Amino acid sequence: MSVNKNISIAKIQCKCTQLSSLLSALSHPQRIMILGHLAKGEKTVTELQRLCKVSQSQLSQFLIRMKLQGLVTCSRKGRFQYYAAKDKKIIKLIEAIQAIFC
Amino acid sequence: MSVNKNISIAKIQCKCTQLSSLLSALSHPQRIMILGHLAKGEKTVTELQRLCKVSQSQLSQFLIRMKLQGLVTCSRKGRFQYYAAKDKKIIKLIEAIQAIFC
DNA sequence: TTAATATATTATTATATTGTAATATGTCAA
């Protein structure tokens, strides 16, 4: 009983830690914008650069960070790197945020 | 036309900036947990301290930060300070996050 | 192979956030 309660508290805390790093990875104006675009379909780094008006270096760093955090995936096709929202959950998240606040 | 487009891009960027500070204010395991509890109803600082296992000082700082960011409100009743989720939007946000990831 | 394009990496400085301890303030009951 007390043990189960502790386990469930541990689980909740663990979830909150995961969630907070996920939200941190999204907590930047440009990264929100980037994910907003990727939620509509995959884009190359160059396309994102045009859409988001951000320096090449920073864009690359943002994308890599979001990839490490599990927000996006990428796959190279020829000389372009295509980035996309990682999965349905991520798309739902950004859409929910937009639906609530925009 | 080009003017309108620029205005709308400016609006989107502005929204993204607001959103990112809102998400930053939520981007901490304890703050997510705190808001999760507050979404179910107002609580005193002492109650939150028991629920979230966080030091008094840090809890106070977290709450004040979330208040400044517009995530929560507070009202003193006697010697207790009651905190609550600020509005429907905030409750929807935390509930959406929980629904998607928990 | 070379030039051009696309993307990633590194290094660095500036700024922000976290955690903690110590102290201060506000409110009530006795």
Next chain:
DNA sequence: TTGACATATTACAATATAATAATATATTAA
């Protein structure tokens, strides 16, 4: 008014993040 409880503030060291410039790596076309 004093003591006890509830909450806020301040100060500080440690760590994380942001922005920028410079350089490196990959891929393709010629």
